[in-house]
Amino acid sequence: xxxxxxxxxxxxxxxxxxxxxxxxxxxxxxxxxxxxxxxxxxxxxxxxxxxxxxxxxxxxxxxxxxxxxxxxxxxxxxxxxxxxxxxxxxxxxxxxxxxxxxxxxxxxxxxxxxxxxxxxxxxxxxxxxxxxxxxxxxxxxxxxxxxxxxxxxxxxxxxxxxxxxxxxxxxxxxxxxxxxxxxxxxxxxxxxxxxxxxxxxxxxxxxxxxxxxxxxxxxxxxxxxxxxxxxxxxxxxxxxxxxxxxxxxxxxxxxxxxxxxxxxxxxxxxxxxxxxxxxxxxxxxxxxxxxxxxxxxxxxxxxxxxxxxxxxxxxxxxxxxxxxxxxxxxxxxxxxxxxxxxxxxxxxxxxxxxxxxxxxxxxxxxxxxxxxxxxxxxxxxxxxxxxxxxxxx
Ligand code: AMP
Numbered sequence: 001x002x003x004x005x006x007x008x009x010x011x012x013x014x015x016x017x018x019x020x021x022x023x024x025x026x027x028x029x030x031x032x033x034x035x036x037x038x039x040x041x042x043x044x045x046x047x048x049x050x051x052x053x054x055x056x057x058x059x060x061x062x063x064x065x066x067x068x069x070x071x072x073x074x075x076x077x078x079x080x081x082x083x084x085x086x087x088x089x090x091x092x093x094x095x096x097x098x099x100x101x102x103x104x105x106x107x108x109x110x111x112x113x114x115x116x117x118x119x120x121x122x123x124x125x126x127x128x129x130x131x132x133x134x135x136x137x138x139x140x141x142x143x144x145x146x147x148x149x150x151x152x153x154x155x156x157x158x159x160x161x162x163x164x165x166x167x168x169x170x171x172x173x174x175x176x177x178x179x180x181x182x183x184x185x186x187x188x189x190x191x192x193x194x195x196x197x198x199x200x201x202x203x204x205x206x207x208x209x210x211x212x213x214x215x216x217x218x219x220x221x222x223x224x225x226x227x228x229x230x231x232x233x234x235x236x237x238x239x240x241x242x243x244x245x246x247x248x249x250x251x252x253x254x255x256x257x258x259x260x261x262x263x264x265x266x267x268x269x270x271x272x273x274x275x276x277x278x279x280x281x282x283x284x285x286x287x288x289x290x291x292x293x294x295x296x297x298x299x300x301x302x303x304x305x306x307x308x309x310x311x312x313x314x315x316x317x318x319x320x321x322x323x324x325x326x327x328x329x330x331x332x333x334x335x336x337x338x339x340x341x342x343x344x345x346x347x348x349x350x351x352x353x354x355x356x357x358x359x360x361x362x363x364x365x366x367x368x369x370x371x372x373x374x375x376x377x378x379x380x381x382x383x384x385x386x387x388x389x390x391x392x393x
Contacts, residue, residue, distance in 0.1 A: 004167050016138035020039070058118040069118075089112075142169050143168055144169025150374040187344060234286050264319075268296055278293065300333045308340070313341060316347075336361070345367070
């Protein structure tokens with residue numbers, strides 16, 4: 001268990017908080033405020049405890065200072081949400097003499113937001129000099145940005161290597177609670193649902209989960225590599241030919257370990273990659289002129305049964321091309337089946353989270369991860385650099 005902000009003395013302390021304010025922006029307008037809203041619990045707790053709060057985040061992928069990717073609109077939104085002014089000073093250096101002066105003048109409970117950490121190209125290189133600039137501002141490091149926890153950057157790892165106290169905020173605490181509990185002591189049956197485009201992206205996840213779960217469901221384009229491994233015709237579907245042998249090995253390993261490995265039994269197919277009404281296959285074979293773009297109705301029924309009996313479920317990746325409405329049925333059915341499940345339901349970020357949100361099912365899930373890449377690496381069994389650096393309780 002990692003220490004959290006509940007475990008440390010905060011009154012009067014300068015606290016450097018790495019938050020995830022990487023919000024979608026459109027001409028300076030924030031299109032989705034959730035990342036800011038979900039940081040408020042941590043920030044308000046720190047304010048109540050009398051800390052001086054220094055917030056840092058990246059926004060987009062600038063290669064140096066870029067006024068279009070300034071955090072100024074976020075500072076404005078945050079001060080509205082906190083009903084209190086947020087200090088903000090835009091500088092290409094991120095930390096300059098003016099920032100130091102402003103931080104020195106802060107009173108307990110006050111908040112400053114630093115400019116986009118990626119204005120300094122040293123951020124993504126975990127540059128020591130930049131990390132020292134961050135560390136010189138504060139007494140305590142708090143990581144609450146799960147989405148970047150799988151990267152070692154100056155604002156989430158470099159600064160933590162220097163500061164003596166390093167703990168998590170409430171958002172990271174929640175991410176770890178759900179993922180570690182599921183992986184270490186799940187209520188069973190424990191089911192993993194994997195979809196998306198490529199087997200190769202999820203090899204390590206599958207290997208790690210084979211030692212943890214009771215059942216696995218595989219959908220999406222990934223399934224066609226398994227279909228080919230089983231000797232079925234896959235038509236023009238997306239297949240990774242160099243992964244076919246590996247897919248065979250996975251199926252053998254699952255059998256050895258007594259894990260029920262569920263693949264689709266029918267597909268929604270089309271002659272071209274376009275949002276046209278689908279044709280359904282009878283079984284697993286796809287004719288040579290067609291490509292599979294979603295799971296079919298029999299597969300949906302099978303997967304619903306598997307989902308209904310599970311007590312812990314982790315889902316990562318859509319089971320079809322859900323961006324096209326004609327091929328979103330499978331992914332939609334999985335989302336609804338999860339919503340109906342009374343057990344623990346954990347959604348890895350990215351596309352599955354987007355599908356859940358689009359369907360208005362957020363509140364029906366136990367946990368929707370805020371980090372697609374980071375949650376995949378947790379499922380691979382890796383320790384994330386931005387988590388590993390935090391103190392153990
Ligand atoms: P990933 O980033 O690996 O999770 O993959 C997500 C992408 O996989 C989405 O953009 C889906 O459209 C795509 N996908 C899912 N099923 C299929 C399929 N049957 N054929 C092609 N792409 C698919």
